Amino acid sequence: MQSTLSADALSLTFAALADPTRRAILARLAQGESSVTELAQPFAISLPAITKHLKVLQRAGLISRGRQAQWRPCKLETAPLRDVSAWVDLYRRQWESRLDRLGEFLQENHPQESNNEG
Amino acid sequence: MQSTLSADALSLTFAALADPTRRAILARLAQGESSVTELAQPFAISLPAITKHLKVLQRAGLISRGRQAQWRPCKLETAPLRDVSAWVDLYRRQWESRLDRLGEFLQENHPQESNNEG
DNA sequence: TGAGAAATTCACCAAATGGTTAATTAACCG
């Protein structure tokens, strides 16, 4: 699992989010803490596979693990999503301001056209 | 793992963003269109490696390719980042509202405590 | 003390990823 040079936090977070099973796990955890078997319930994969997904999420800081009796409950952690949000919004703002400037230019020169939206 | 069944759009986008080289390429493209060799400039990897990164970005819909003479300029595309932003904000809102509710509860019971940011 | 439940670790496998060099395609220019 461990790479020689550990990847940066943002890369770990994006990589962790790049799997639908893991996103579904996070969605479930957004509603509250949960045990591993409970989390595994909706999926057609083995428990060890779930454990691996949880390790990926934990390494990305997206969840933390607790311990009570033989359960290791998982809890959603907020910080990494905040970083992702910041990164995404930064670049959205950058290209949106570029498009705005282009839009203004087009407005000045071709008041008819109002194209956007891919 | 599911190559025959192509992964969903959000997974493709997150996976594309999970590499620092690709994020740097996008950052560069946020300032305007660029050719491949120009994009490759800052990196210590070969041109074919850059081509592969561009394919990943294109498959995720994060860039589009043009064509003029022997150049294939790359352009940033906005739609997928909007989806990422929507997903992230949805879950941020979900757990933040949970934390808010917890905060209110704590307020009612321990008016001293005030929450802080990392 | 030991059966059973929760979860992890182990050993393995196939496919995907990220990189390389060498060869090839596509367009320009003289």
Add this chain to the structure above:
DNA sequence: CGGTTAATTAACCATTTGGTGAATTTCTCA
């Protein structure tokens, strides 16, 4: 036409990823 530049494709390699089943750890409880 031939040479040059831009970029891609091809073939290959090492590592990572996502999965499996079997064994093991850790805890509860009768």
